[in-house]
Amino acid sequence: MQNNMTQSNFYELCNDVAEAIQEAVSGLIGKPEAGVTLRIGADGTPTEKIDEVAENAALRVLEADGRSMRFVSEELGERIIGKKPEFTFVIDPVDGTFNAVNNIPFFCVPVAIGSSDLSDIRYGYVKNLVNGDIYTAEKGKGAFCNRRKIHVSSVSELSLLSVISYNHRPHAIPINNHNVRRVRVFGCAALELCYIASGIFDAFIDMRSMLRVTDIAASKLIVEEAGGIVTDGQGNRLSTLLDVTKRVNMVASNGLVHDKLLELV
């Protein structure tokens, strides 16, 4: 009962935030002015207008919620809301900013609820802002898309894999259309990972040392709760403070192909 209450409460909170963001940015999609750089954000990358508008919309909802929490977000970094934080609310107000600004219909809002470390996320929520799909997971309770249970794929042959793969710097990962079936790169890690969780793609690889906890915290739990495995390039479980200045590499898969992929990266 306690768990159901918790999940339900977090769902409502995340959903209220996502809806507020969706409304706030609706007039900015595909607009060059939405991509104007305002300053360098707390994560070390440029804050564009759409990012700030979205983050402010999220903050307004959270400040009105009444609960005390630690707010971790790409642009402002960290803020304590209330007096005695009960949890950490981790958000990328718009994941896929380049897509959103340039009218490429692939961007989302990812939210994770945790305490202090990426390894200890207890609730994950990702809303696809284009088609409205909502992915959720609560630790130990499975993963869902639009409240229907989802599961990773069962493909185990390297040559049959559909992989989302970002190249290494400085060397390209030897994953291409020769050794796997399909390679795609959509430019929105949080949402791409949900397609691993729902079995549409079999694996996700990003070895650029560019992923932030705000990008991946929610989807990491969603992939794991859907039966997948998430590690760094050495096969270690991801663990890092919930801090927007941290960067990680990631290999996420259906589990069946994980060792084969680790050999390649």
Next chain:
Amino acid sequence: MQNNMTQSNFYELCNDVAEAIQEAVSGLIGKPEAGVTLRIGADGTPTEKIDEVAENAALRVLEADGRSMRFVSEELGERIIGKKPEFTFVIDPVDGTFNAVNNIPFFCVPVAIGSSDLSDIRYGYVKNLVNGDIYTAEKGKGAFCNRRKIHVSSVSELSLLSVISYNHRPHAIPINNHNVRRVRVFGCAALELCYIASGIFDAFIDMRSMLRVTDIAASKLIVEEAGGIVTDGQGNRLSTLLDVTKRVNMVASNGLVHDKLLELV
């Protein structure tokens, strides 16, 4: 006047077809049953249910139009409508079938009007079925997105390029996040090429020998009319019969980086 009449007539015809397809497939987006293979199509690849539904919707509009034309389409190959074809109507009823079936919001309807060869397309039309954007071009008259003129980018430094790049078989193209700024792969060539035409991306490379005239005929003209260059991997202008069994390679760019890219592929 004659040209304007022609353009206007082709716009209406393409748009009627695209709207009929959009309506016909709307219930199939993201549905596994939409991806059931019915047979092998004229182009040599599987015809999925969504492809057939879309092609039939297009045929119904064209057969009611009254003009005689040669219809070239991925699934049925070729059909003569009426008695004395005035032009060739080239269509991929859904480009990005994998995306459409798997609820990945990136797929479109491309239509080209020509005679017998890819080098002689006179009208191109691409509708993004997710957000409704419509790209058009008439030979010698420029390229447009939602009736506003578009132009390719002006980026000339390799290290600053945003590139859509499909890997070679059997060897990967040496284009990665080390030598260009951004690499993306959305799995829908006709629409990706429109992002080259509108200057969002700087180049498109596909050296898999898998592109069909139905995928690229419309967008080739749109890129060229937006100021870009389209060639094969050797730098030759594309020329091939409007026949769905033909396959080509393609390098499309803003023109400024074309030679540098040809050196890499």
